[in-house]
Amino acid sequence: xxTETLQNTPSEQVAMREIxxxxxxxxxxxxxxxxxxxxxxxxxxxxxxxxxxxxxRGMLEEFGADRVIDTPIAENGFAGIGVGAAMMGLRPIIEFxxxxxxxxxxxxxLNTAAKAHLMSAGQLSCPMVFRGAGGAAYQLGAQHxxxxxxxxxxxxxxxxxxxxTPYDMKGLLKSAIxxxxxxxxxxxxxxxxxxxxxxxEEYTIPIGVADVKREGSDVTLITWSKNVFLTxxxxxxxxxxxxxxxxxxxxxxxxxxxxxxxxxxxxxxxTVIIQEQHEMASYGAFLSHHISTELFDYLDAPVSLISCPxxxxxxxxxxxxxxxxxxxxxxxxxxxxxx
Amino acid sequence: xxxDLIADLYRQMLQIRRFEEEAxxxxxxxxxxxxxxLYIGQEAVAVxxxxxxxxxxxVMTGYRCHGHYLARGGNARAGMAELLGKATGCxxxxxGSMHFYNVEDNFLGGWGIVGAQVPVSAxxxxxxxxxKDNGVTLCFLGDGAINIGSFHEGMSLASLWKLPVxxxxxxxxxxxxxxxxRTAPSEDLSIRALGYPMxxxxxDGHDIFEVRSAVHSAAQRAREQKxxxxxxxxxxxxxxxxxxxxxxYRTKEELEAQKALDPIFTLGEKxxxxxxxDLREKIDQEIENEIQDAVQFAEESPFPDESTALxxxxxxxxxxx
Numbered sequence: 145x146x147t148e149t150l151q152n153t154p155s156e157q158v159a160m161r162e163i164x165x166x167x168x169x170x171x172x173x174x175x176x177x178x179x180x181x182x183x184x185x186x187x188x189x190x191x192x193x194x195x196x197x198x199x200x201r202g203m204l205e206e207f208g209a210d211r212v213i214d215t216p217i218a219e220n221g222f223a224g225i226g227v228g229a230a231m232m233g234l235r236p237i238i239e240f241x242x243x244x245x246x247x248x249x250x251x252x253x254l255n256t257a258a259k260a261h262l263m264s265a266g267q268l269s270c271p272m273v274f275r276g277a278g279g280a281a282y283q284l285g286a287q288h289x290x291x292x293x294x295x296x297x298x299x300x301x302x303x304x305x306x307x308x309t310p311y312d313m314k315g316l317l318k319s320a321i322x323x324x325x326x327x328x329x330x331x332x333x334x335x336x337x338x339x340x341x342x343x344x345e346e347y348t349i350p351i352g353v354a355d356v357k358r359e360g361s362d363v364t365l366i367t368w369s370k371n372v373f374l375t376x377x378x379x380x381x382x383x384x385x386x387x388x389x390x391x392x393x394x395x396x397x398x399x400x401x402x403x404x405x406x407x408x409x410x411x412x413x414x415t416v417i418i419q420e421q422h423e424m425a426s427y428g429a430f431l432s433h434h435i436s437t438e439l440f441d442y443l444d445a446p447v448s449l450i451s452c453p454x455x456x457x458x459x460x461x462x463x464x465x466x467x468x469x470x471x472x473x474x475x476x477x478x479x480x481x482x483x
Numbered sequence: 484x485x486x487d488l489i490a491d492l493y494r495q496m497l498q499i500r501r502f503e504e505e506a507x508x509x510x511x512x513x514x515x516x517x518x519x520x521l522y523i524g525q526e527a528v529a530v531x532x533x534x535x536x537x538x539x540x541x542v543m544t545g546y547r548c549h550g551h552y553l554a555r556g557g558n559a560r561a562g563m564a565e566l567l568g569k570a571t572g573c574x575x576x577x578x579g580s581m582h583f584y585n586v587e588d589n590f591l592g593g594w595g596i597v598g599a600q601v602p603v604s605a606x607x608x609x610x611x612x613x614x615k616d617n618g619v620t621l622c623f624l625g626d627g628a629i630n631i632g633s634f635h636e637g638m639s640l641a642s643l644w645k646l647p648v649x650x651x652x653x654x655x656x657x658x659x660x661x662x663x664x665r666t667a668p669s670e671d672l673s674i675r676a677l678g679y680p681m682x683x684x685x686x687d688g689h690d691i692f693e694v695r696s697a698v699h700s701a702a703q704r705a706r707e708q709k710x711x712x713x714x715x716x717x718x719x720x721x722x723x724x725x726x727x728x729x730x731x732y733r734t735k736e737e738l739e740a741q742k743a744l745d746p747i748f749t750l751g752e753k754x755x756x757x758x759x760x761d762l763r764e765k766i767d768q769e770i771e772n773e774i775q776d777a778v779q780f781a782e783e784s785p786f787p788d789e790s791t792a793l794x795x796x797x798x799x800x801x802x803x804x
C-alpha cells in the first residue's frame with residue numbers, strides 16, 4: 145500500500161494534484177505557519193534532517209531555527225515545553241518521531257495539557273498539536289509497533305484525530321493547529337509515501353466528522369487511520385462476492401461522529417469494527433459498546449470487532465501478519481455478521 | 484534599610500502564615516477535602532523571590548502553592564474559597580488546594596505531579612523569549628523533585644536553548660517523609676546545575692534579604708543574557724508534608740531549632756528594633772482582619788452549581804458531531 149494512488153472524496157471541479165501524505169502534512173504545517181506567527185514545529189530531527197520521515201522537508205530553510213526546532217531525545221522535556229508555550233498563547237506542533245515514544249511524555253499530555261483548562265477554570269488553555277506516527281509498520285518489533293489511541297481517546301480535554309488519506313491528513317492537521325484544545329494527531333509510518341488527490345486551493349476539514357469512504361448497503365465496516373486502506377480492499381473483495389459494504393473512516397476518535405455511524409447502521413443493520421488495538425479496554429471495544437447500546441434497535445447481528453490478539457508484537461514477518469488485521473479477516477467477519 | 488520594604492515583606496509573610504494556619508483549622512473541621520500541603524515556615528522564599536519580579540514575569544510552582552499564589556498578588560478570599568471548593572474560588576472550585584491559579588497576575592499555578600512543572604516552566608520562558616516580551620519565568624519545586632526525569636529534561640533544555648527561567652529548589656529537607664540524606668547523594672543540591680550547565684547558588688531561605696538578592700541576580704541574568712539559573716534555597720516546613728502527615732520522622736528539638744530562625748519572627752524583631760512597633764502591630768491586626776474576612780467570605784460563598792460540573796473540559800467544543 146506504500147506508494148499506490150488512491151481515489152478520495154474531493155472529486156468536484158477542484159484543481160487537484162497527487163501528493164504524498166508527508167507532503168500533505170508539510171503543506172498543512174507550512175501554510176499555518178505562514179498565516180500565524182504563533183505556530184512553530186518542535187521535535188527530534190524536524191529541522192536539519194528534514195524530519196525522520198521527511199514530513200518537514202525545507203521547513204527549516206523557510207521558517208528558520210526559531211520556528212523549526214530540533215530537540216534532543218527528551219520527549220517529556222520538549223512536550224512539556226510545548227505545553228508551557230501553549231499556555232502562553234503560542235501554538236506549538238510537537239512531533240513525536242512515533243507515538244511509541246510519547247509514553248515518556250504522556251504525563252505532560254494527559255495530566256498537564258488535558259487538565260490545564262479545567263484546573264484553572266478556564267484561565268489557561270493549551271492550543272497545540274502532538275503529532276507523529278502510530279501503529280505497526282514492517283517488523284519494527286514489540287516496542288515500536290504500538291497503537292496507543294485508547295490512552296488519549298480516554299482523556300477528556302484532548303481531541304484525538306487519526307486520518308488516513310493525504311486529503312484528510314492535510315485538512316485535519318490544519319484544523320488541529322487552529323483548534324483551541326490540545327489535539328493528538330495520529331499518522332502512520334507505512335503511509336507517508338502514499339499519494340492521493342489534494343486540492344491546490346486552501347481547505348480545512350472539520351474535526352469530529354467521519355467520512356464514508358465507500359458507500360454500501362449490506363454491512364458497515366468502521367475503521368480509522370491506515371486500516372482504512374485494508375478495509376477498502378476487503379470491501380472490493382466482498383463486492384466480488386455480491387456483498388455491498390459501506391466503509392466509514394472515523395477520522396476523529398474524540399469527538400466521535402456518532403451520527404455518521406447511526407446513519408450507516410440504520411441502513412445496513414450490521415457492522416464490523418477493524419482496529420489495530422488489543423481488544424481489552426480498547427477504542428474498538430468502546431465503539432462496540434456505543435453501537436450495541438445506542439443503536440441496539442437497528443442491529444440484526446452482534447457487533448463484530450477485529451483486534452490484534454493479546455500478545456506484544458513479535459518481530460518475524462511470519463508472526464507479525466498473524467497479529468495484524470487482514471483483508472481476509474474483514475471479509476470473513478463481514479460474511480459472518482451477514483449469515 | 485527601607486522601612487516600607489521591611490513592612491511590606493513582613494505583611495506578605497504574615498498573610499501567608501495566617502492564611503495557612505486558618506486553612507489547617509478548617510481542614511480539621513473537615514471543611515477542606517483532599518490534600519492540604521501547608522507553606523508554614525517557608526514564607527521567606529516565596530515572598531522574597533517574588534518581591535523582586537517585574538509585572539510581566541511569570542510564576543509557576545508545584546502543589547504547595549498557596550504561598551506563591553498570595554505573594555504574587557492572589558486574593559486571600561478567592562484562595563480560601565478555593566480550599567472550600569466554592570464557586571468564588573480562584574479556580575471556581577475546580578482546582579483545590581494543589582491547583583491555585585491567578586493568570587491575570589501571571590501566577591500560572593500549582594501543579595500536582597512532582598517535577599512536571601520544570602519543563603512546562605521552560606516552555607513558558609521559551610514563549611517569553613519567542614515573543615520577546617522581556618519577561619522571565621520563576622519555577623518553584625521541592626527537594627523531592629530533583630530526582631525525577633522531567634527535572635533533568637527541563638533543566639537540560641532550558642540550558643541548551645538559553646531560556647530566561649529561574650529554578651528554585653525549596654529545600655525543606657524532606658521529600659514527604661524521607662529526609663534528603665536518603666534521597667540525594669550530596670546535601671548540596673546546587674551542584675545539580677553543573678552538568679547542564681547553568682549558574683547556581685545555595686541560599687539561606689530564612690533570610691528574606693538573601694533570597695531577594697539571589698533571585699534579583701538570577702532575574703538579571705535571565706532578562707539580560709537569556710540564561711537560566713538554579714537556586715537551592717534552604718528552608719524548613721513546620722507542619723507535616725500534608726495535613727495527613729504527623730511528621731514523626733523528625734525530633735521536636737530539630738523543629739524547635741528551626742523555629743528559632745523563623746523569618747517572620749526575625750523580621751518582626753527587626754521592625755521593633757527599628758522603632759516600627761506601632762506599624763508592626765497595625766499590620767498584625769490588618770492581616771488578622773483580612774484572613775478572618777477571607778474565611779467568612781469562603782464559608783458564606785456558594786458551592787458551584789451542579790449544572791456546571793462538565794464545564795471547562797474544553798476551551799470550546801463546537802464540533803459538528
